Amino acid sequence: MADPLLTAKGLGVRFGSFQAVSDLDLSIDHGSLHSVIGPNGAGKTTLFNALSGTRPPTQGEITFRNRPITNVPAHRRVHLGLSRSFQLTNIFRDLPVVENILLALQAVAGREAWTFWRSRDPSKVSRQRAAELAGQVGLATRLEARAGDLSHGAQRALEIAMALAADPMLLFLDEPLAGMGLDDVHRTKLLIKSLAPQRTVVLIEHNMSVVLDISDKITVLAQGRKIAEGSPQQIRTNADVKSAYLGSAA
Numbered sequence: 001m002a003d004p005l006l007t008a009k010g011l012g013v014r015f016g017s018f019q020a021v022s023d024l025d026l027s028i029d030h031g032s033l034h035s036v037i038g039p040n041g042a043g044k045t046t047l048f049n050a051l052s053g054t055r056p057p058t059q060g061e062i063t064f065r066n067r068p069i070t071n072v073p074a075h076r077r078v079h080l081g082l083s084r085s086f087q088l089t090n091i092f093r094d095l096p097v098v099e100n101i102l103l104a105l106q107a108v109a110g111r112e113a114w115t116f117w118r119s120r121d122p123s124k125v126s127r128q129r130a131a132e133l134a135g136q137v138g139l140a141t142r143l144e145a146r147a148g149d150l151s152h153g154a155q156r157a158l159e160i161a162m163a164l165a166a167d168p169m170l171l172f173l174d175e176p177l178a179g180m181g182l183d184d185v186h187r188t189k190l191l192i193k194s195l196a197p198q199r200t201v202v203l204i205e206h207n208m209s210v211v212l213d214i215s216d217k218i219t220v221l222a223q224g225r226k227i228a229e230g231s232p233q234q235i236r237t238n239a240d241v242k243s244a245y246l247g248s249a250a
């Protein structure tokens with residue numbers, strides 16, 4: 001069997017005396033759609049921050065493509081092939097969709113690629129790429145629309161296009177369905193599903209029916225620890241998962 005794309009071993013994140021993530025082992029397979037779920041405050045976002053490099057872990061190790069990346073900063077992880085969806089705050093609401101994607105392409109490309117593009121008509125090459133990315137997330141006909149005029153769902157799709165600008169092997173999506181209406185949920189669900197297996201996707205999401213529908217594997221956290229892991233079918237029937245969610249509802 002191929003080595004996992006990303007692993008975490010004994011991962012811990014502490015805020016002062018509070019242990020938000022404890023002794024977590026995680027293994028993300030190539031081309032999989034792997035979801036991380038858990039009640040509020042379980043440590044999902046903290047785990048994402050550690051894996052994507054925005055908050056270094058206080059314990060443990062992370063490898064990506066068999067290379068240690070535990071202390072590699074977020075911007076360098078992007079160049080290794082890890083990307084995280086931009087939050088809505090990263091969208092320039094007054095700019096057209098295409099300009100937003102161009103900025104994301106520019107941010108990732110850095111000097112080297114701009115030199116390359118300069119030699120072959122930069123605006124044309126990058127506009128073409130931006131249009132392709134917009135097409136992938138269902139925004140092909142909205143290229144010139146002001147980003148702030150898009151529906152909430154379309155704005156989240158734009159975020160995904162901007163994250164795809166880095167051409168990542170592994171894409172972290174943090175609650176991409178939050179605040180969406182039913183139609184947008186359905187469209188975005190299909191979009192997320194279409195990203196794998198060409199890319200590996202790690203998803204945090206509270207919409208359980210979508211998670212159970214599209215995931216290859218699900219890891220369940222509660223109080224910073226992994227309490228279950230398996231296929232949607234295994235998670236659906238897991239007694240520890242049920243009691244963690246019932247406990248949080250209570």
Ligand SMILES: Nc1ncnc2c1ncn2[C@@H]1O[C@H](COP(=O)(O)OP(=O)(O)OP(=O)(O)O)[C@@H](O)[C@H]1O
Pocket residue numbers: 015018020038039040041042043044045046047
């Ligand atoms: N910067 C911080 N300083 C102190 N405590 C923090 C910090 N960030 C998160 N926490 C705490 O760590 C715990 C885990 O938070 P985290 O946001 O990772 O949970 P989550 O599973 O993503 O929750 P939700 O589903 O509500 O987004 C929470 O108790 C939270 O209050």
